[in-house]
Amino acid sequence: MRPTTAVLATALPALALAVLGSSHPAVLTPESAPWWRDLHVIGLVLFPLLALGPWAVVRAARPAGPVGWVLEGLAVVLGLVYAAFYGALDALAGIGGGHETMRVGPGPWVAALFEIADALGIQGAYAYLAATVLAAMLALVAAPGAWRVLAGAGALFAVVGAWSFLTSHIYWPYGVATMVMLAIGHTAMALAATRRTRPTARRAPHGEPDRTPATQQ
Template structure:
């Protein structure tokens, strides 16, 4: 459970100290925080990868698993681009007094981030479809929270309050999906079949 919830919980904590606005006074903190966040954001997808771990089957579930992996890769690449451009680069140029460039960096970063979150939403939908096929209605609470979190993430980043709540939503969703999948595994162990 810790493996799938660690990244969103750490991102929620980071959201509590993330400056609300990029100014000359917050620029150094802004850039430094995004340097630390750069390797953390890609780990958000562990909540989708772990429940699908293993070689994909050669049926619809296999296709959906590959779609999920592709969406996870899209998220990791493009959302890292957001952090690099609108986080590290924008913070650095504002810190050095080049305020005019920040607007363009934010625009490019927002586009990269949006593409990444759309990839995450595709991966989330595909993962939920696979888990639904495997485990049935047990995955519904986690799936609902997960898809709501994806919707919120499109424009909330990790900014307080909504971004922090979005990250907590991912943690809850990943925990619910992992629990639903593990309960099913316990139910089908030979000792439980009587």
């Protein structure tokens, strides 16, 4: 994976969510309900893209061969679990909660809706944490030489951010800080992992394989 592609995948979704979260209402009320609903409609697109961060790191850092494909497949599965279950939280508590508060007003239904939304969302958040831990381990192994320092710093930012994501959502200020940490962490790991080299087979003039190191694309 090229460094530019890695930066776009790891930084932009998290930073976009940080910007969105800076205006997230602290409490759902009839007054805040319209933006509460509309904000989470935007989140339906942005939240699944957050899974690109761990995947981009795993893609850049995975070893060659079948093991690498299995690890990347695991990252994809964890990303899908995150997107599905966290998307349910976004739809139920975000869009549904905001819309019904506008139409019906506050009531005991709010707590019941948030209960099922949180129960589903936490499963997605744990899947995201698992994907981030996988990415961190692979980046630390793959990063060459001094780049491992950058990978280590990125791993710290990303794992702490993913742990904070379990409870912070994108609320200001902790949720916004969480998104910034994820952007910094995954981007640093991806940049470090893309600096590694691995042998690739090239054809010599007479058909003999010529193995020379090449930067992983």
